Amino acid sequence: QVQLQESGPGLVKPSGTLSLTCAVSGESITSDWWSWVRQPPGKGLEWIGEIYHSGNTNYNPSLKSRVTLSLDKSQNQVSLKLSSVTAADTAVYFCARHCIGHRCHYYWGQGTLVTVSS
Amino acid sequence: EIVLTQSPGTLSLSPGERATLSCRASQSVSSNYLAWYQQRPGQTPRLLIYGVSSRATGIPDRFSGSGSGTDFTLTISRLEPEDFAVYYCQHYGPSPPMYTFGQGTKLEIK
Numbered sequence: 001q002v003q004l005q006e007s008g009p010g011l012v013k014p015s016g017t018l019s020l021t022c023a024v025s026g027e028s029i030t031s032d033w034w035s036w037v038r039q040p041p042g043k044g045l046e047w048i049g050e051i052y053h054s055g056n057t058n059y060n061p062s063l064k065s066r067v068t069l070s071l072d073k074s075q076n077q078v079s080l081k082l083s084s085v086t087a088a089d090t091a092v093y094f095c096a097r098h099c100i101g102h103r104c105h106y107y108w109g110q111g112t113l114v115t116v117s118s
Numbered sequence: 119e120i121v122l123t124q125s126p127g128t129l130s131l132s133p134g135e136r137a138t139l140s141c142r143a144s145q146s147v148s149s150n151y152l153a154w155y156q157q158r159p160g161q162t163p164r165l166l167i168y169g170v171s172s173r174a175t176g177i178p179d180r181f182s183g184s185g186s187g188t189d190f191t192l193t194i195s196r197l198e199p200e201d202f203a204v205y206y207c208q209h210y211g212p213s214p215p216m217y218t219f220g221q222g223t224k225l226e227i228k
Contacts, residue, residue, distance in 0.1 A: 037217075044206065044219055045163065061119070103151045103217075108164075110162055
């Protein structure tokens, strides 16, 4: 069974960098695409970006200048960095594995709340 | 960039009734890339439908998806108590390569 677990600081200061890790178990991260999605409190879902096991990435144009996704194959982890954060970046951040052969998100982590505040 | 608009914003129905949720795209989209998710309060999103009409593994057959072009529909034939949740449609657009979600439809108990 594939399991994803996000982790990282729950509080980040404005103008700082948000850094999260998604630990994957039950499957190698070399299997497919992996995405990050976020959800501000009480609001809808926003796709942040995706990374393939080759290292190829695609980012949401609205966040592209601030986002970096990376893989750690030795740890079987996917990482997210979001720079120059503001209160608008406060959200629950999810990592997700894509559907095999289709463009959708099949497995999701439980999500981690990150609050941007001084 | 494609915008997905879901309607209604809130749908109030009773268990046993039929629910019809709409997702409209700002321009014609590929049917291969339209999906639906359910999110219960405090839970993670759950894939229901991909490729417009294919049910994900373990999804009951009371859930069905249809549509083409710019108009897509998620239908729940007979509502069960656990179906009351927020539903999102999602599209993948290859140019630029990105996913877009609709703003969601809240299905609440009447």
